Amino acid sequence: MRAELTGTTALVTGASSGIGRATAHQLARLGATVALLARRTEALEQVCREIRSAGGEAFAVCADLADAAGSEQALTQLIDEAGRLDMLINCVGTAHLSTFADDAPSRWQSMIDTNLSGTLNISHAALSHLADAAASSDRGTADLVTVGSTAGRQGGPGTSVYAATKQAVAAWSEGLRREIAPSGVRVGLIQPGLVDTPLARSLGGRPGQGLNAEAVADAVAYVVTRPAGVAVAELVVRAAGR
Template sequence: MSDTLTDSVALVTGASSGIGEATALGLAAQGATVALLARRRDRLDDLSARIEADGGRALVVQADVSDQRQALDAVESVVAQAGRLDVVVNNAGLMRIGPAADADLSDWDEMVSVNVSGLLYVTRASLPHLISAAADSPRGVADLVNISSTAGRSVQPGAAVYALTKFGIGAFSEAIRQEVLGQRVRVSLVEPGTVQTEITDHLPEPDRERLARRNGAMVPLAPADIADAVTFIVTRHRRVAVNEILVRAAEQTW
């Protein structure tokens, strides 16, 4: 383990699998106390046990970020238990794809609720604590990292609303960055390409087949590849702000 983030507290949403799980492990390895937030309590308990078995520290916070009250209470619970909040990684997200003319509106509602509203709720609750932490942190800085997607800069047919949510995250991140940079809070955007995660598991079979055809023989990224990007961002000296990282699979063209 490293001590780069010793005495820091990091909150990771969507921590029960994939990029969130890998990011939590990466931040814990840097010495942070990691608050694990997601809906699946059993997964969070397992991850917490793994972190602590490796000598790290973890808190489990079961919550649905798309529920405003749950999101706000989750952030306050982390601060109440850990005493501060230095790093927030907004990773929770989901994807539904298909032609807009045939879309189930509940799929659109769910994407907007999780990908946009959830990120907004967690960010709003976290910002005052990040500002406070930056003022007295040995690192001299606090970090907000929003996980977006290549869909936030490249639009594909069938992914209209998914892209809408990811483009929105980019705009929101840049506005917040400008608002809080004078208070030593860095805001960063990470845009992963195709990653081997559970995000496509809940898609109908025809949609999964369509994605498989598009990806072809491309070797997808691993969640740890994105976790590496997050860890790089938050371990820079306070003079350095890495505002955006685009990470594609090596063969990816979009």
Template sequence: MSESLQGTVALITGASSGIGYAVALRLATAGASIAIVARRRDKLEELASKIGATGSKVLIIEADLVDPAQAAAAVANTVTEFGRLDTVVNSAGVMLNGDSLTTPMADWELMVDLNLKALMYVTKAALPHLIRDVETSPRHVADVVNISSIAGRVARRHVAIYNATKFGVTAATEAWRQEYTRQSVRFSVVEPGAVETELFDHQSSITQEAYRKMFSDVEKLHAADIAEATAFIVTNPRRVAVNEIVIRPTDQV
């Protein structure tokens, strides 16, 4: 049975679009105050208006999380504004796949920086607050949900570095789960298959065409589907820790 998030605070990264956008809105409807973090302020302002309509409080944080100082500041600003931190959803990410001989090194570096290192920076900064605020939490538990991918479970050609970052997210999440579960901080990973988001739009034209053919007969997931899975994790009673959710389109092999 799901519980209200009233009286809690959630920080969502990658909130300007896609899964992060949908998660922020969904957790707001559950009663949480929401800090939304991304680089595109115009998109954050659009989301903030929708969150405000739910009655939940919202804080816009414009930040580039590949900078560890900005990641730490995003956490600090959230705690300063709301007085606590109960939930972190690390959703920021990028997918820049393609032939390994021709893919620019800069694309690989960006995937490592955003998909893995930015997640590390935010988690590292958030942990002391999550552990502390469990003591005064109305739910007696804190949550970190990391959005990974089925690419964190199965390696495929042309996806080497994206695979590496998502395998890393999944592995780190499980290690952190073991480390902090006795302090009532739950770590969970969500591993979606194909989702209809901007993620595919960042590819080269050749890669986009390949993905269009690959998923031509697949009804992709919606970002709201992943948001619902995330809400399921964080609204469970303290005694229930959902460690991992794999969620694919029904049509995806």
């Protein structure tokens, strides 16, 4: 087992399945204590058991990130249990396919609440703790990494609002990177193409189509294991041949 992240604590949102789950496993293999955050307690506990059975350390934090107060409470719980936060990996996300004319505000609002507001709420709650870790840790840095989507680079039929949320996250990530670079907190964005996840399959994706979640988790691991003087601002990952 490589141990580049031993002694660190990572918070992974959307950790109950898909990219979040794969990322939690990957960071635990690298030695981090991983806090798993999502709304489904049972699913989180299952991922915790998987990580622990493989020799890693993990604990669950249940919260709805669309609620700013819930995000603050999640960070309080994490600091009470782990004492520090070295990495925040934003993997939370949701999607549905519909043309804009046939959609309804209640449906697209759920994507805005989760993909954009949820990411902003937990990131805002985490910033001071990440800055503390950057100033005091042997790594000399801390990381805030968000998993976006190449859909945010260009909307397509049936994905207009989803693409808008991902484009907003990309713009926010770059703006934040410039704002807090002097603090020692690195801000990175992973832009994957189509990924084979339970969410993608629920939208009609075929098993084995596109990247697997582990490939995106590997990209996250690459970003957070760079030397302190190296920051990866954006990384686009696509399946070969697409």
